[in-house]
Amino acid sequence: MAHLAWRLAQRWCPSSLQVISFPVVQLHLNRTAMRASQKDFENAMNQVKLLKKDPGNEVKLKLYSLYKQATEGPCNMPKPGVFDLINKAKWDAWNALGSLPKETARQNYVDLVSSLSSSLESSSQVEPGTDRKSTGYETLMVTSEDGITKIMLNRPTKKNALNVEMYHEIMHALKAASKDDSAITVLTGNGDYYSSGNDLTNFTDIPPGGVEEKAKNGAVLLREFVGCFIDFPKPLIASGQCPALGHLPSPSLGYSIAVYASDRATFHTPFSHLGQSPEGCSSYTFPKIMSPAKATEMLVFGKKLTAGEACAQGLVTEVFPDSTFQKEVWTRLKAFAKLPPNAMRISKEIIRNREKEKLHAVNAEECSVLQGRWLSDECMNAVVNFLSRKSKL
Numbered sequence: 001m002a003h004l005a006w007r008l009a010q011r012w013c014p015s016s017l018q019v020i021s022f023p024v025v026q027l028h029l030n031r032t033a034m035r036a037s038q039k040d041f042e043n044a045m046n047q048v049k050l051l052k053k054d055p056g057n058e059v060k061l062k063l064y065s066l067y068k069q070a071t072e073g074p075c076n077m078p079k080p081g082v083f084d085l086i087n088k089a090k091w092d093a094w095n096a097l098g099s100l101p102k103e104t105a106r107q108n109y110v111d112l113v114s115s116l117s118s119s120l121e122s123s124s125q126v127e128p129g130t131d132r133k134s135t136g137y138e139t140l141m142v143t144s145e146d147g148i149t150k151i152m153l154n155r156p157t158k159k160n161a162l163n164v165e166m167y168h169e170i171m172h173a174l175k176a177a178s179k180d181d182s183a184i185t186v187l188t189g190n191g192d193y194y195s196s197g198n199d200l201t202n203f204t205d206i207p208p209g210g211v212e213e214k215a216k217n218g219a220v221l222l223r224e225f226v227g228c229f230i231d232f233p234k235p236l237i238a239s240g241q242c243p244a245l246g247h248l249p250s251p252s253l254g255y256s257i258a259v260y261a262s263d264r265a266t267f268h269t270p271f272s273h274l275g276q277s278p279e280g281c282s283s284y285t286f287p288k289i290m291s292p293a294k295a296t297e298m299l300v301f302g303k304k305l306t307a308g309e310a311c312a313q314g315l316v317t318e319v320f321p322d323s324t325f326q327k328e329v330w331t332r333l334k335a336f337a338k339l340p341p342n343a344m345r346i347s348k349e350i351i352r353n354r355e356k357e358k359l360h361a362v363n364a365e366e367c368s369v370l371q372g373r374w375l376s377d378e379c380m381n382a383v384v385n386f387l388s389r390k391s392k393l
């Protein structure tokens with residue numbers, strides 16, 4: 001629960017002239033400091049994500065409450081029930097700020113983060129330069145520069161497994177990128193995995209309606225998620241330097257207009273190993289892009305492809321040496337981003353539009369089949385085996 005509260009608190013924030021105790025430091029916040037700008041506030045939100053050490057629940061609740069006060073003003077949400085422990089603690093912390101002005105809350109948030117950063121050391125885990133314009137996501141780093149919006153999956157310690165929050169944040173980031181002034185969008189991963197697919201702990205949080213309700217909600221979420229890729233209007237590029245496993249590769253490979261991979265990357269869709277079935281429209285796009293026989297090896301038998309093999313099969317646009325990958329790919333992307341954006345958009349539209357209806361229908365069918373698969377013994381056993389550390393891919 002502490003971990004969950006921390007993750008929740010990472011996008012939020014603390015209060016004013018007060019001394020907050022937690023195991024590592026005593027924070028003395030100065031209310032008379034200069035007013036923090038929106039940019040200072042955004043920088044502080046990014047800093048929170050880079051903290052190496054957990055500052056403790058008390059501070060996390062402060063961060064949460066100040067963030068909410070700074071962005072939404074005084075708490076006017078209904079009070080959560082007594083058994084909803086995390087949400088109740090958050091509500092109490094926010095409500096305790098009363099009518100504290102938004103600007104003061106913003107300043108206090110910035111002050112608190114600054115104290116935390118100097119006391120708790122920042123992590124150097126993320127790629128350099130990725131904190132330039134991240135926008136308060138918890139599982140992503142989103143930056144926008146030189147006409148390129150970069151959406152980077154940012155759960156490196158979990159190999160960028162997609163938890164429910166990440167599904168929502170990716171959808172949000174794609175929708176925002178479709179409307180921003182960038183010309184192209186790049187999807188990539190931080191750490192040594194592009195992604196390890198669906199976070200298998202997504203299967204553990206069973207709602208009152210039982211596993212059937214869980215599976216139904218999962219199918220709705222997945223359909224919406226893949227739908228966002230199908231409808232994404234701008235050129236989308238997947239850039240992967242390392243292994244891509246399972247879930248995300250399918251939609252991002254099938255719908256990207258370009259896929260760049262380093263010679264260290266691999267592509268693996270182990271649906272059968274997990275008692276599941278193809279998703280992300282891969283049952284339709286892969287046999288078209290590759291050949292039906294090669295797609296069967298990949299989608300039915302879970303054969304892992306090297307970047308070179310994936311390129312030979314047409315799944316990957318080009319493979320670069322690992323040592324020069326970033327430089328070569330970003331030089332190319334920056335050149336693409338200078339092309340007339342409307343022309344690129346329209347060209348993508350004309351390539352993809354006649355397939356759109358079909359893709360949505362395939363997506364719906366795949367999600368419905370998966371909903372049944374998630375209730376099968378085969379799937380449940382595979383998830384239990386992973387979670388009990390009996391298996392890895």
Ligand SMILES: CCCCCCCCCC/C=C/CC(=O)SCCNC(=O)CCNC(=O)[C@H](O)C(C)(C)COP(=O)(O)OP(=O)(O)OC[C@H]1O[C@@H](n2cnc3c(N)ncnc32)[C@H](O)[C@@H]1OP(=O)(O)O
Nearest residue numbers: 158159161196197198199200202214215218246247392393
């Ligand atoms: C009813 C459910 C509704 C859900 C909502 C919708 C879902 C839509 C699903 C659509 C279908 C998708 C299909 C797929 O995605 S299939 C792919 C699933 N992925 C896997 O099976 C990968 C499992 N992971 C591994 O095999 C290995 O971790 C690895 C990726 C090969 C890496 O091994 P390595 O030894 O290097 O590293 P660790 O195993 O120690 O991993 C580090 C920590 O990361 C955690 N981890 C990694 N991957 C996942 C994952 N997919 N889910 C959850 N957790 C993951 C791992 O447990 C370690 O955590 P720890 O440090 O806390 O132990």
